[in-house]
Amino acid sequence: MAYTGHGASKMPREDRDAVALLGQVHRVDLMPAVESALAAAEAVDMSDVPLPSETAGETFRSRLAAARPDLTTEARAALADTWLFRRLWLDLPAQVENPRVQYFARFGIEDGERVPWALYRRVRDGESVVDSVLKDVGEWRADRNRVIWSSTVNPLEADIEPISARQALEFEQMVAERRYRPFST
Structure with a gap:
């Protein structure tokens, strides 16, 4: 598969037309290979x-x-450009993101190091959004203070940051050990 550049607009959908045209010029049906690559990317x-x-x-x-x-x-x-464009600019969900879970952490300074000290989770299932905060190992409670909501409404004043699912798991292990440290990843 070769990148065929942008079509008439910079929308990635134009690439399918360009691939079809390229296939006609070379008398080769490229669309099955392109569809397979797109499916792999979405997965x-x-x-x-x-x-x-x-x-x-x-x-x-x-x-x-x-x-x-x-x-x-x-x-x-x-x-990658197409996948990120669809997620970041068009806000389309990925096929594997159902329900979509996002994690956020609040950080503090301990012994001169930046360490997480609170974990928040947002779960979207396509119909609703549930925000919660980790109170203890495996114990999530509703985010009654609306920390996640406030950070999205007023991002310049947000005191939480997005983190990965791996970092969230690492934080839960810290909670279990009752020992907090900077993330390893």
């Missing part, structure tokens, strides 16, 4: 990666490479 699980983040693109490309080693670097880059 990449990114539920443990906060979006947006500086590492999301590279993480997506590496996971796609593991799933489809036959794709070129350029093809993975084009699919």
Whole structure:
């Protein structure tokens, strides 16, 4: 699969038309290969990666490479651009994100190090949003103070940050040990 550039607009949907035209010129049906690559891209699980983040693109490309080693670097880059565009700008859910769970942490300074000291979770199931805070190991309670909601309404004054599912799991282990430290990831 080769990246065919932008069509008349910068919307990724134009790429399908460009691939169809390229296939006609070379008398080869490229669409089955393109559809297969797009399906593989949509199946990449990114539920443990906060979006947006500086590492999301590279993480997506590496996971796609593991799933489809036959794709070129350029093809993975084009699919990553399309996937991120659909998630960040069009706000479309990924197929593997049902329900979509986001985690947030509040940080403090302990012994001169930045450590998490509170964990929040937002779960979207397509119809509703449930915000909660971790009170103890496995014990989630409603976010009555609306910390997550406040951070989305007033992001410049937010005192929580998005974290990955792996970091949330690591925080729960810290709660179980009653020993808090900076995230390892």
